[in-house]
Amino acid sequence: MKKIISALFTSTLxxxxxxxxxxxxxxxxxxxxxxxxxxxxGTVKGGExxxxxxxANAGQTLNxxxxxxxxxxxxxxxxxxxxxxxxFVGMNEGDHYSGTLPxxxxxxxxxxxxxxxxxxxxxxxxTINVGIPADSNAxxxxxxxxxxxxxxxxxxxxxxxxxxxxxTVKDIFSSEAGMAIMVQVPEATGPWKCFSDVRGNVSAVxxxxxxxxx
Numbered sequence: 312m313k314k315i316i317s318a319l320f321t322s323t324l325x326x327x328x329x330x331x332x333x334x335x336x337x338x339x340x341x342x343x344x345x346x347x348x349x350x351x352x353g354t355v356k357g358g359e360x361x362x363x364x365x366x367a368n369a370g371q372t373l374n375x376x377x378x379x380x381x382x383x384x385x386x387x388x389x390x391x392x393x394x395x396x397x398x399f400v401g402m403n404e405g406d407h408y409s410g411t412l413p414x415x416x417x418x419x420x421x422x423x424x425x426x427x428x429x430x431x432x433x434x435x436x437x438t439i440n441v442g443i444p445a446d447s448n449a450x451x452x453x454x455x456x457x458x459x460x461x462x463x464x465x466x467x468x469x470x471x472x473x474x475x476x477x478x479t480v481k482d483i484f485s486s487e488a489g490m491a492i493m494v495q496v497p498e499a500t501g502p503w504k505c506f507s508d509v510r511g512n513v514s515a516v517x518x519x520x521x522x523x524x525x
Contacts, residue, residue, distance in 0.1 A: 366417050
């Protein structure tokens with residue numbers, strides 16, 4: 312009976328969390344023309360989370376500084392495709408985030424209250440400074456590709472037991488895992504597909520050609 316009650320309680324908390332994020336108000340963040348950062352001022356109260364949506368690319372660096380006037384106010388950084396799981400949880404990690412983004416898409420900076428600040432129902436004001444350093448997007452993607460290419464060439468070479476210098480990269484495209492790189496092995500009937508994140512951590516390698524054509 313205790314296990315059933317515990318499971319029901321856990322489910323209730325999970326549903327409540329998802330509902331809270333679903334009910335968050337949303338604003339889109341755009342940098343002023345010619346700028347790579349902006350300052351946002353706002354207020355939040357009770358369980359009314361505030362979401363700031365910012366489109367960014369894999370490999371870019373996102374910087375967020377948060378300052379609240381009072382109370383237990385925090386922010387999370389939520390990646391594209393997620394509604395609740397966060398890259399950064401301010402309640403545990405502080406008021407500053409700086410990180411390399413794993414993929415292209417809409418990132419959410421979610422502001423929320425906890426504890427007495429949430430229960431009081433009183434508004435708490437805050438300021439968020441958001442920036443993405445103005446590095447060349449082409450240079451960023453080139454560096455990412457170079458890192459992932461090297462990792463995938465090494466991974467495929469190890470898989471087939473050959474010298475990586477004999478392999479060639481045929482194509483590169485974005486994937487949920489970060490990047491997918493097509494690597495051609497001499498005399499193989501098709502390329503190998505290698506999945507790597509922006510840091511060159513290979514998650515999978517698979518052959519796309521016909522059986523026996525390695």
